[in-house]
Amino acid sequence: MAALLAIHTIAFAYLVSVASSAVAPGPVTYIFGDSMADVGNNNFFPQSLAKANYPWYGIDYSTKQPTGRFTNGRTIGDVMSAKFGVPPPPAYLSLSMNDDAILKGINFASGGAGILNETGSYFVQYLSFDAQISYFEKTKEVIKLRIGEAEAEKLCNDALYLIGLGSNDYINNFLQPFMADGQAYTHDEFIVLLNSTLNSQLMRLYGLGARKVVFNGIGPLGCIPSQRVKSGNGQCLHRVNQYVKEFNAQVTKLLMALNAALPGAQMILADSYPVVMELIDHPEKYGFKISTTSCCNVDSTVGGMCLPNSQLCANRRDYVFWDAYHTSDAANEIIANKMFADLSALTSGSAAPAPAPGPTSF
Numbered sequence: 494m495a496a497l498l499a500i501h502t503i504a505f506a507y508l509v510s511v512a513s514s515a516v517a518p519g520p521v522t523y524i525f526g527d528s529m530a531d532v533g534n535n536n537f538f539p540q541s542l543a544k545a546n547y548p549w550y551g552i553d554y555s556t557k558q559p560t561g562r563f564t565n566g567r568t569i570g571d572v573m574s575a576k577f578g579v580p581p582p583p584a585y586l587s588l589s590m591n592d593d594a595i596l597k598g599i600n601f602a603s604g605g606a607g608i609l610n611e612t613g614s615y616f617v618q619y620l621s622f623d624a625q626i627s628y629f630e631k632t633k634e635v636i637k638l639r640i641g642e643a644e645a646e647k648l649c650n651d652a653l654y655l656i657g658l659g660s661n662d663y664i665n666n667f668l669q670p671f672m673a674d675g676q677a678y679t680h681d682e683f684i685v686l687l688n689s690t691l692n693s694q695l696m697r698l699y700g701l702g703a704r705k706v707v708f709n710g711i712g713p714l715g716c717i718p719s720q721r722v723k724s725g726n727g728q729c730l731h732r733v734n735q736y737v738k739e740f741n742a743q744v745t746k747l748l749m750a751l752n753a754a755l756p757g758a759q760m761i762l763a764d765s766y767p768v769v770m771e772l773i774d775h776p777e778k779y780g781f782k783i784s785t786t787s788c789c790n791v792d793s794t795v796g797g798m799c800l801p802n803s804q805l806c807a808n809r810r811d812y813v814f815w816d817a818y819h820t821s822d823a824a825n826e827i828i829a830n831k832m833f834a835d836l837s838a839l840t841s842g843s844a845a846p847a848p849a850p851g852p853t854s855f
Contacts, residue, residue, distance in 0.1 A: 521597060523599055523653070523655070524602050524655045525629075526602035527603065528543065528563040529819065530600065530657050531600075531602045532560065532570075532600050532602070533546070534561070534604075535604045536587075538617075538618035539618070544604070545562060545563040547801055548801045549799050549805055550562065551565070553822045564820065565815050565822050566821075572830075573829050579598075582598035585599050585601045585628055590631075595632055595639075596648070601620065601625035603621075603624075604616070605619040606625070608622055608694070611673070612662045615665075626694060630701055633645060636648065649701065649703065651704075656708045659687070663714055663737070668733065680736055687743075688743050688744070696751075696755075704757045704758055704759055705759050708744060708762050708763065710763060711766070712768075712770075713770050714730075714737050715732070717814065717818055718786050718817045721786075721792065738766065741766060744762055773813060776813055781823070781824070782811040783811055784812075784813040788805060791817050793817075812824075
């Protein structure tokens with residue numbers, strides 16, 4: 494529960510940014526991340542191997558068409574944006590710098606991205622986290638030209654920065670036998686590398702004006718369909734889940750240290766591990782039937798993506814996972830609803846303040 498309340502501090506910060514922004518009517522939000530947050534940036538890379546701009550992706554989105562989101566419908570961010578009464582921030586690569594949208598929030602997330610630049614390299618074209626930050630830096634320069642340096646600095650200081658990265662550093666890097674990092678480092682050494690790299694990246698964002706930063710911790714990777722098939726018996730890979738919990742704990746310490754060292758910094762970890770684990774362990778409580786395999790039945794296929802020739806499940810609402818890696822629209826809605834429910838309790842004063850978040854046992 495402590496971790497859940499920590500997640501809902503995100504939403505509280507969201508409301509703060511709504512009230513403080515004089516430029517946009519809703520929260521100014523900048524999103525950085527991987528395929529869980531990508532809303533179409535990779536569509537603009539002709540050679541990218543990390544795309545979701547084909548059926549059956551988007552089958553349950555409002556347009557019934559693929560958008561580049563790696564799910565059958567909405568991302569968690571889409572659901573939360575709707576609850577706050579604002580459209581989801583558009584993909585950076587879909588915009589012109591003349592668009593007023595740059596004053597209201599942008600999504601820089603790119604499928605395949607990780608904390609490390611070498612992560613995702615075999616996807617050929619994608620935006621690494623460092624590249625995403627560089628594009629934000631260019632955006633800020635344009636904002637300065639549009640509204641003046643002082644207002645631009647205020648906008649960036651008041652904005653909310655949502656970051657979701659780290660999963661690919663494991664499943665598409667450290668855990669892959671053909672990637673060098675898994676051979677070169679022990680896990681303890683790998684976490685040090687991730688943490689030191691992330692520290693530099695967050696310091697860079699801070700230098701560009703970021704103050705309210707929410708880093709979404711990694712969920713139970715050992716229980717996603719693509720990892721279960723590696724167990725031989727369909728069970729979770731407990732070693733991978735332990736790696737994730739150690740990573741989340743170290744990131745929590747990093748964020749606390751940055752808050753202590755950097756004036757005005759408000760950086761928190763949103764520990765998504767318990768929320769997703771609850772859906773996996775008790776799917777029936779939330780109207781699901783299956784949490785161990787994907788609706789697209791692609792758990793063991795190369796890439797694990799829901800291709801146009803995939804045989805979809807009979808009822809997409811029954812499944813927690815859409816493909817071998819990503820949660821379904823229905824699961825994303827449950828996660829977002831939990832976030833918003835605790836926000837309501839938090840802002841009404843009926844909930845106790847959340848203690849410092851940390852990994853839960855499994």
